[in-house]
Amino acid sequence: MALKIVKGSIDRMFDKNLQDLVRGIRNHKEDEAKYISTCIDEIKQELKQDNIAVKANAVCKLTYLQMLGYDVSWAAFNIVEVMSSSKFTFKRIGYLAASQCFHEGTDVIMLTTNQIRKDLSSPNQYDTGVALTGLSCFVTPDLARDLANDIMTLMSHTKPYIRKKAVLIMYKVFLKYPESLRPAFPRLKEKLEDPDPGVQSAAVNVICELARRNPKNYLSLAPLFFKLMTSSTNNWVLIKIIKLFGALTPLEPRLGKKLIEPLTNLIHSTSAMSLLYECVNTVIAVLISLSSGMPNHSASIQLCVQKLRILIEDSDQNLKYLGLLAMSKILKTHPKSVQSHKDLILQCLDDKDESIRLRALDLLYGMVSKKNLMEIVKKLMLHVDKAEGTTYRDELLTKIIDICSQSNYQYITNFEWYISILVELTRLEGTRHGHLIASQMLDVAIRVKAIRGFAVAQMATLLDNAHLLTGNTQRNGICEVLYAAAWICGEFSEHLEDPMQTLEAMLRPKVATLPGHIQAVYVQNAAKLFATVLQKHEGETDSQAAQETSQLLIDRLPLFVQSANLEVQERASCILQLVKYIQKLQQKNVEVAEEVTALFAGELNPVAPKAQKKVPIPEGLDLDAWINEPPSESESEDEKPKAVFAKEEPKHYRSRNTEVDEKELARRREVRKQEQANNPFYIKASPSSQKVYDAPGVEHIPVVQIDLSVPLKVPGMPMSDQYLKLEEERQQKEKAERKKKEKKKKREKRGKGRKADSGPESEEDITPAQHVDIVTEEMPENALPSDDDDKDPNDPHRALDIDLDNLLSGFSSRPLADSEKLPVRTHRPEVLKSPAEDRVSESVPPETKKKSSKEKKEKKKDKEKDRKRSKEEKKKKKKHKEVEEELLESQPEEPVQSEETKEAAAPPTSTSAEEVTVPSSAVETSSAAVPESEPDEPKDTEPEDTKSSKHKKKKQKKEKEEKEKKKKKRHHHHHHHGEAGGEDSVQNGTVEEEEPLPPMSNYSVLAENSFIKMMREDAEQVYDIQGNHQDESKVVVSIIFENKSDSFLKSMEFNVLDSLNSKLQRPEGAGPHDGLTVPFQLPPGVSNEARFVFSVQSIVMPQKLKGTLTFIVKSDESSTHEKLDFKLHFTCTSYLITTPCYSDAYAKLLESGDLKGSSLRLEGINMPFHHLLARICFHHHFSVVERIDSCASMYSRSIQGHHVCLLVKTSDQTVSIDAKCDEPSLLGNVLDELKQTFSKC
């Protein structure tokens, strides 16, 4: 062994370390790859050695090679070996390598779980730190699940260094294992107020990251963040919080109102630009979320715009950039305030920095109006000419098109101008946006009927000069516009002046070099043109010319027939044969034009992009159903060779189908027709309407008015400029005319519906040059154009959309169910301090619970989720209001703390009422908790479980579907409840459909004087240490001490006069009359909670204990000794533990005859039945076994094992309670207490 080590270390002297490797690579610049491959061979040798130092060195070198782009995943196992070294140096090397190259697909990752767990609990904080850092990079769902609990524990580590890392990594754990979010959240929230600023910052970071994706679940944290925002001085934390508020305000406008003031203060006071900028951003978000009409916020907008202007004018390019970025956000809601800074923004267009120019472009988008569109676009066109890089030029191009086409061409007054702009854009070389220009051309030509004549003329010129464009034939290149040009010329060929010339242009041999899909359009539209030409010639009875045209086609088309592109080939050969046939007819002097044009007759309507998706699937059509019988697997192999003859099969099938279902076919035909009608590129075969002869729309097409008083062409100018000039003159003229108040007939005709009011010129006064009707795109009936289907279903953050509100406060909270708790390894049970776990570990020994519930857990989880969700929906609304109110009330300085702490303290101690809100989890505890006293019970429950397991499996499946179709969810829910029957619909006395419960508090005032107030919790935590009937039981009493005075309270001592039956538990060595020191002091206005343990012998009688609290009041000048007397009342119900019970076990218990009965009648109870039940459950620790209409059976068990059964019935304000118990005096006392509860209300 020793020899080996020595040998290893000698070897090592000759090994290359990282520095040597780097040096070597630098010295082998010419044959780097070769050198590295020899190095990798060496590394492989080193990894084979036993010496860990050698291995670590090798792994370190691999990390470097990984950065250079070499795959080192083959060494994954060696990396794990190095990770598990006991030396920090090597461990760190291992974890670094792992973090660089491990990922979810790395299989050795499963081997690391235990090693990481060991490192996490290492006494050395840097071992833990290194493990956490590494884990943050390669955590997998499995690791997250297995280690979540360990990391949770680390969140409360004594060292802030570990705490902050543990907090931060939780975000990664949540992403990989969303189930951990709910159990971990309370602690995460706690860390927001950690004394260490680093930990606090980490917690803010994590919550912000979570809230950004699912803001609505974090609204309830708003007050806390608000407090942090007004108190924190850490700019990083402030920025994160302010950003978070930006995400929250859209959901809660009231929050926004509260925010404006502190934010504006920050804007005025801070010197940090980063903070100022984020404040402005969030104020903008707030203003967007508020209705814009609010007058008092115009000041805030002004402030923002003003600050942003300062940023934009700053010489720092970064600030300029951000200023523009934020400005574009204001633009959406308050365009007017931005438009006044147009000068500044246009100036930015000339900036040398491309990023800034791009941002300025974004702003321009929102600044155009009918008035300035032409001017702005002209400016942009100039930039297009100047632009050097293609990316920026392309960006300009898309922006120009965006600006012009926005909101359905709202700002375009002259479409001729727009077409010319598009044509000018085609002159750009090397652009990638040919397709975009083409689709704009098509869109305008189809939708703006009045412009077709002009468009066709322009397109004909384009086709004529196609050679200018064909230089660039790559896809999406500018030649795409020829596609549009050819189609427009063909489709609207009746507008062509010289169709013959265009036809010739389209059949030039050069066309064959164009991409296939464009050629196909050329060929098809050549045929359309051919039809037009024929018609023209026949109209003039020029048969000679007509025949020449046919000859031209016959000459040129063979070129396309030879095309390699199938589509071109097919179309060309089809049309060629057609033309040949036509030629034959022509030679016989038959008039063919009419029939040929009929081929292409009919109007094509524009279709909305999403129309096809919105076509509803006709009823009875199942797209997933087999059309034929699905082939059996054995057959398919045999029949493979037959596939050659498969053509016959469909025929066979079709004939059979027509016999069976004639209607179905007819309907399908309908659908197909509809589809074809909606498809602009589908060329209709049936000559339904003959557009040329009927020309149905001719009268409606407004004639373009060209004002001839202005010279038509300005020589030497690009075309679009000419329009700009025209437009200016036109506007001026109109203005002048208006001044003279001349109302010409011509203008009235043009500006139909426009009132010639002589007010100041506004946008509305600009008359469009052409009266255009923009045809809206077609959509199937009843379909709404929505974008809801654009969400990415694979987004990992969707899984984190978990409701956390009810974890946080109040009675209506949904506690963590057993199934939600983080998995803890059984062989090393760790007692967690989380409230949920606390309860379990105290009431039930964890080992037994695990065994009995493990199998059921999986199934139940789903079931529970189902049920909870529906319940939550109701609660959420309530929660919302609470949050709002809290927000409105909590002024930053106000000491609301006492209330908060009360609420915070409630969940951990109020065992009973909460735990049973989920019946299925309650069942678990019952079968586990009472195994000795009722050995039959678990067996009885078993078959039921298995019975329903089928249901559950189904549900699980459904659940998956539900996730995809959230809308359908509710429907499913009700369905489930129907299935599950009465037992399911009862939740602790609350039937789902009924109204929500009024809030109930379980704290009552114990005693109070001018200095202090003692509040005692009604529902003590009761536990039974021996589980033996004769022995003593212990009862925990929680008491909240609240300092009401302005002075400091200290040295509080709590003492009780023991009775024979009940004794205060004192520390060992203390005398029976000594008081207990309360373990805290109280500053003014603060409250805190202390717990005291009492031992109780008999529980059948209520007990009263007298006690005193003594304390010292210390003010600035003096200190006095004070005391407060109180009486502690132990009711019999406080000895009851909420224990759920199955209905058949309950029936058995009643049948057994061991129980003695008693009854009670209450008159004049005026509350809904479910409220009544809830009260009994809450105050007296019962659980509902079964509920049928206005009758319910309830059960509870005392800490000494007495069973108490109730049958509660109600009719007309009268409630009768029949009770049974094996201890009559206990029963009597419980009934008395019940009576008291209801007499109070």
Place this chain on the structure above:
Amino acid sequence: MIKAILIFNNHGKPRMSKFYEHYTEDTEQQIIRETFHLVSKRDENVCNFLEGGLLIGGSENKLIYRHYATLYFVFCVDSSESELGILDLIQVFVETLDKCFENVCELDLIFHLDKVHNILAEMVMGGMVLETNMSEIITQVEAQGKMEKSETFVFQCPRQDR
């Protein structure tokens, strides 16, 4: 979230790369090349932000960079990070490197890649900012350095007892 942190020199040679999402080695190299291409053609006195490259998240992400002598420090971040904040963070990173290496230069980063990673790990963890206070970062880095030294000492002379 920070998606990636890249350091490369004026010629596009990677000096450190840390990706907080998994990519294959080839894609990583492509991202570095693309980023270098985007960043290197920018003038010295233009703004430090630009829209992300196509490979790493597209326009959702931003590249925030600083150019120091021969090195580019590029952070690729999403919208939840503050641009100016990250710019400050880069400054903190570089200053920390400067303190830890004593007048840092490109060669330091080349020969001590692991150390650079370790320093970075004290600032950013799993794509989230862990610590921005420079003295705190240096304290932790130095404490770990000391531990390492003490271990190598033990490691070099363990054979005395055998």
